[in-house]
Amino acid sequence: MLHFAKWKTTLIIVVSVLGLFFSSANLVPETFRQSVDEWVPYNTLNLGLDLQGGAHVVLEVDEEKLFTNLLETLKGDVRQTLRRDVDGKRIRYSQLRRTGHEVSARILNEADVSDAVSRLSALAQPIDTGLFAQGNTANDIEVSTEGQRVVVRYTDAYIEFKVGQGVQQSIEVIRLRIDELGVTEPVIQRQGIDRILVQAPGLDDAERLKEIIGKTAKLFFRLLCEDQSDGAPRSTCQPYKDKDDPNFLYQLRTDSPSIVDGADLVDAQPTFDQQTNRPIVSFRFNQRGAVKFGKLTQAHVGDRFAIVLDDEVYSAPEIQSAILGGSGIITGQFTIQETNDLALVLRTGSLPVELTFVEERTVGPSLGADSIAAGKIAGLIGLTAVVVFIIISYGLFGIFANLALGINIALIVGVLSLLQATLTLPGIAGIVLTIGMAVDANVLIFERIREEIRNGKTPIASIDTGYSRALGTILDANITTFIAAFILFGLGSGPIRGFSVTLGVGILTSVFTAFTLTRLIVALWVHRSKPKEVPI
Numbered sequence: 001m002l003h004f005a006k007w008k009t010t011l012i013i014v015v016s017v018l019g020l021f022f023s024s025a026n027l028v029p030e031t032f033r034q035s036v037d038e039w040v041p042y043n044t045l046n047l048g049l050d051l052q053g054g055a056h057v058v059l060e061v062d063e064e065k066l067f068t069n070l071l072e073t074l075k076g077d078v079r080q081t082l083r084r085d086v087d088g089k090r091i092r093y094s095q096l097r098r099t100g101h102e103v104s105a106r107i108l109n110e111a112d113v114s115d116a117v118s119r120l121s122a123l124a125q126p127i128d129t130g131l132f133a134q135g136n137t138a139n140d141i142e143v144s145t146e147g148q149r150v151v152v153r154y155t156d157a158y159i160e161f162k163v164g165q166g167v168q169q170s171i172e173v174i175r176l177r178i179d180e181l182g183v184t185e186p187v188i189q190r191q192g193i194d195r196i197l198v199q200a201p202g203l204d205d206a207e208r209l210k211e212i213i214g215k216t217a218k219l220f221f222r223l224l225c226e227d228q229s230d231g232a233p234r235s236t237c238q239p240y241k242d243k244d245d246p247n248f249l250y251q252l253r254t255d256s257p258s259i260v261d262g263a264d265l266v267d268a269q270p271t272f273d274q275q276t277n278r279p280i281v282s283f284r285f286n287q288r289g290a291v292k293f294g295k296l297t298q299a300h301v302g303d304r305f306a307i308v309l310d311d312e313v314y315s316a317p318e319i320q321s322a323i324l325g326g327s328g329i330i331t332g333q334f335t336i337q338e339t340n341d342l343a344l345v346l347r348t349g350s351l352p353v354e355l356t357f358v359e360e361r362t363v364g365p366s367l368g369a370d371s372i373a374a375g376k377i378a379g380l381i382g383l384t385a386v387v388v389f390i391i392i393s394y395g396l397f398g399i400f401a402n403l404a405l406g407i408n409i410a411l412i413v414g415v416l417s418l419l420q421a422t423l424t425l426p427g428i429a430g431i432v433l434t435i436g437m438a439v440d441a442n443v444l445i446f447e448r449i450r451e452e453i454r455n456g457k458t459p460i461a462s463i464d465t466g467y468s469r470a471l472g473t474i475l476d477a478n479i480t481t482f483i484a485a486f487i488l489f490g491l492g493s494g495p496i497r498g499f500s501v502t503l504g505v506g507i508l509t510s511v512f513t514a515f516t517l518t519r520l521i522v523a524l525w526v527h528r529s530k531p532k533e534v535p536i
Contacts, residue, residue, distance in 0.1 A: 004523055012520050015512070016407045022414035043417045048424030048498060049187070049199045055206040058359035059213065061166050061194040065354045067154070070162070071098045074141070078103050078152055081119050091116050095149075102153035104146075116150050117143050123152070127161055163194050166353035171196055173351050177212050177344055195358070201422070206362045212341055214355060219265065219346065221296070224304045224316060225251040243312040244333045250313045252306055264289025268346035270339035273331065279339040281330040283346060290326025298322040309342075382432055386439050394446050396535045400521045401442040401514075408438050408506075408513040415505050426499035434506025437478070441514035445470040446536055459534045460526060467519050474515060482507045 004012075026044045049056060075098050082091045082105065091112045096105040107113045124139040138157035143150065167190055178186045178200060187199035200209055225237040239249040268283040285293055296305070297319045306316045307330050315331045330342070386405070391398040412431055416423065449466030457465065485507065488500035525531075 004520055009520060012516055016411070016517065019407060019411035019414040019509075022417055023410045025417060026413060043420055045413065045417055046420060046422040047201065048422045048427070048495065049201045051424060052202050053362075054199065054201040055203050055209045056197075056199050056359075056361040057206070057210060057213070057357055058191065059170075059196045059198065059355040060358045061163055061170075062354040062356050063159075063163060063194065066162065066166060067101055067159075070154070071101070071103060074098075074152060074154075075103045077123055078105060078120060081123060082116060084119075086119070089115075091119070093150075100153075101159065102151050104149050104151045107148050107150055110148055113145060113148055113150065117145060120150060120152055127158060160193070167194060167196060169352040170355060174198060174213055176347075178209075196355070206360060208337075208341070210357060210360070212345060214357065218311075219307070219309050221293070222252045222306055222308060223296075223300060224306055225253050227251065240306065240308055240311060240313050243309075243314050250306055250316055252308070252313075264292070265346055268343040270336070270343045271329075273329075278331070279334045279336050280332075281334075281339050281343050281346070283328055283330065285326040287326070290324075293326060293328070294322060294324040298324075309346075379428065379432055383435065386435065390439060390442065394442075394536050396525075397446055397449075397522070400518050400525070401439065401446075403521065404442075404513040404518045405435065405438055407517060408509050409435065411509040411513070412502065412506050415509070416502065419501075419505075421501050422498055423502075424495045424498040426495040427502040430499045430502030431506060434503060434510050437481070437507065438510035438514050441470075441474045441478075441510060442518060444473055445514070445518070449534060449536055453534055453536075459531050462534060463522060463526065467515070471515060474511065478507050478511050 022043070075096065079096060082093050084090065092108040093105040093116070094108060097103070105116075107116050120143045124141050124143075127138060127140050138155055138161075140155065140158040140161075141152055142155055143152050145151070171188055171190065174196065175186070175188050178188065178198070186201070187197065189197050191197045198209075198213065203209055227237075237251040238254045240252055242248040242250060264285045266284055266286045266289075268281055271280055271282050272278065273280050300319050301321060302319065304316050304318050306313045307328075308314070309330075317331070334342070387402050390401050394401065409431070412434065421427075445466055448470045449462050452462035452465045453459075482504060485500045485504040489497055489504065492500060
């Protein structure tokens with residue numbers, strides 16, 4: 001056990017030096033890292049929300065608006081189904097209305113009720129609820145009667161399914177938006193049934209985060225009514241607020257559907273108007289959108305159309321000539337940051353549901369600095385106590401163990417830096433815990449060596465036997481802990497994952513340093529000094 005081949009010795013030394021090398025990036029200023037050559041390590045630990053501050057928000061799906069939109073669609077389906085001519089027969093009805101999560105209509109002829117139920121029941125579609133609700137399949141609607149009134153309602157499974165689906169899709173859109181902001185290691189996860197937790201470390205502008213996340217980014221283009229004299233609603237016009245002046249209302253035509261919508265966008269970028277040098281947003285359509293946009297502009301040269309985002313008119317330009325290239329611009333009283341943010345939400349697509357903010361917290365950098373300082377103090381106190389204890393208890397072998405312990409910490413920091421892991425307070429706790437585990441492994445080995453010495457074995461035999469017999473116990477303890485860390489990583493999220501990552505990495509490096517590195521140090525000491533007794 002005390003004999004090391006040259007390649008093994010070289011490998012252990014190389015691993016230890018690499019740990020020191022990659023962890024060193026955390027000790028130098030960022031300006032220095034950026035000024036040196038590329039081969040010098042520049043990856044450092046990312047600090048979590050609790051260490052560097054940032055924004056913390058919780059969003060909730062606006063279920064009322066979600067089902068208002070769904071019920072309007074269902075109401076139209078019911079109207080169309082009852083009016084459809086089937087074998088020369090249409091079902092006459094009245095009082096078509098929606099209440100709660102249902103749509104109802106009164107059938108005028110009692111004999112037509114069963115036929116109406118049959119037709120409306122055919123609208124039901126099976127849904128796969130496995131991802132978002134209990135069970136596997138269910139129908140989206142169910143039909144019942146109350147006298148001559150036919151009621152079509154959404155099932156509970158469908159309601160849960162639509163909310164869960166909206167949350168899941170919103171998480172993906174939010175993730176795209178925050179990633180483009182350049183936030184490192186954001187936490188975006190589902191919380192409960194209808195909520196989303198968002199944590200953005202290092203982002204000190206919570207209002208900007210809220211504005212970017214909260215935009216539903218529902219974009220459409222619609223022609224303006226000829227009469228724009230006042231904001232009064234008309235039968236074929238609908239008023240929309242101007243983004244820069246909420247008191248000013250544009251009248252948009254409603255007698256035709258939206259000409260082009262945001263689903264046809266393939267790109268949006270911030271830029272500057274070449275004539276006025278003002279910040280604007282340029283956008284580009286896909287082939288379908290380009291064709292529709294080209295037909296619109298070709299047929300309405302001289303007319304005005306509005307670019308509407310989230311029910312606000314951003315600009316209402318005049319169509320001066322046919323635009324056949326499939327691109328355009330959005331102008332307004334923008335700042336450079338506003339054009340960046342607007343282009344970002346257009347690129348990442350629209351949110352499938354409207355979200356409301358139910359919780360908002362900004363963690364200041366001072367609180368993060370306090371957490372770091374407290375973590376440093378706790379770590380230093382623990383490390384000092386461990387170092388002093390191991391030296392007092394085991395003398396020279398305690399010094400060997402402390403040397404390996406320093407390498408162990410460097411390896412943990414180096415690996416986490418390479419992985420670009422996010423360090424949080426629970427992560428610091430995981431590092432401190434692995435330090436204790438590394439010392440525990442050395443204690444097991446040294447106590448086993450003492451036991452062999454008491455049994456009358458020679459120094460070399462005692463050391464060799466002590467390491468070999470302690471290996472099984474060390475592996476058992478660390479493997480069970482590693483399994484726990486693996487489960488925490490798989491089932492946990494956020495800070496819990498941070499703790500499991502540092503714990504898992506720390507277990508691997510602790511086994512390496514406690515059993516392999518200290519054994520190499522002891523072997524080199526034995527071969528050099530050839531001791532007649534073990535100073536332990």
